[in-house]
Amino acid sequence: QKEVEQNSGPLSVPEGAIASLNCTYSDRVSQSFFWYRQYSGKSPELIMSIYSNGDKEDGRFTAQLNKASQYVSLLIRDSQPSDSATYLCAVKYGGATNKLIFGTGTLLAVQP
Amino acid sequence: GAGVSQSPSNKVTEKGKDVELRCDPISGHTALYWYRQSLGQGLEFLIYFQGNSAPDKSGLPSDRFSAERTGGSVSTLTIQRTQQEDSAVYLCASSAGTYNEQFFGPGTRLTVL
Numbered sequence: 001q002k003e004v005e006q007n008s009g010p011l012s013v014p015e016g017a018i019a020s021l022n023c024t025y026s027d028r029v030s031q032s033f034f035w036y037r038q039y040s041g042k043s044p045e046l047i048m049s050i051y052s053n054g055d056k057e058d059g060r061f062t063a064q065l066n067k068a069s070q071y072v073s074l075l076i077r078d079s080q081p082s083d084s085a086t087y088l089c090a091v092k093y094g095g096a097t098n099k100l101i102f103g104t105g106t107l108l109a110v111q112p
Numbered sequence: 113g114a115g116v117s118q119s120p121s122n123k124v125t126e127k128g129k130d131v132e133l134r135c136d137p138i139s140g141h142t143a144l145y146w147y148r149q150s151l152g153q154g155l156e157f158l159i160y161f162q163g164n165s166a167p168d169k170s171g172l173p174s175d176r177f178s179a180e181r182t183g184g185s186v187s188t189l190t191i192q193r194t195q196q197e198d199s200a201v202y203l204c205a206s207s208a209g210t211y212n213e214q215f216f217g218p219g220t221r222l223t224v225l
Contacts, residue, residue, distance in 0.1 A: 043203055043217060043218050044216050088155070098168075100157070100209070104153065
């Protein structure tokens with residue numbers, strides 16, 4: 001059973017702090033990794049993708065991938081109340097199918 | 113519009129009725145996916161279309177569920193003889209290119225009474 005695990009939270013951080021969201025996955029041949037943000041009542045919005053080991057930065061967001069540890073994380077610097085949402089980790093496993101396996105998400109609450 | 117569109121946005125139906133949900137992918141995207149999200153649950157893969165290849169139907173929960181994609185663009189997800197456990201948000205996504213970044217539509221909220 002291919003799985004993607006996330007802490008459901010809520011993760012509460014003060015405004016301006018760094019929020020750290022974590023995700024582990026079970027299949028070593030996984031190729032692509034994605035972070036989606038989902039506001040309550042809305043559909044998921046892609047915010048980061050990462051394909052190779054190391055860090056990838058985009059504005060206030062940094063995705064980190066460690067394939068040896070089967071671990072991917074998302075850092076949000078200078079957190080804002082508008083960042084409060086559920087963050088979904090998604091993994092594309094190896095093979096012909098292009099489907100994504102999603103974690104159940106971590107709820108982030110940024111306190112003003 | 114530039115994004116994935118879905119219709120209807122909300123659908124209320126009675127148990128046992130058939131429903132059709134529609135998805136218009138981003139223009140030029142060759143891959144189209146259907147997922148569903150039940151209350152408090154993660155996204156569950158249903159079916160995947162890629163170009164003219166046979167679809168990956170491995171996520172369909174029962175033979176009451178079917179989907180088609182006409183002309184490589186618009187897709188329709190059909191649920192026959194709906195049950196209360198079918199109540200969920202049905203999300204469509206499309207992607208293009210090597211790295212499979214999927215972009216989601218706004219979803220259809222299905223309520224089966």
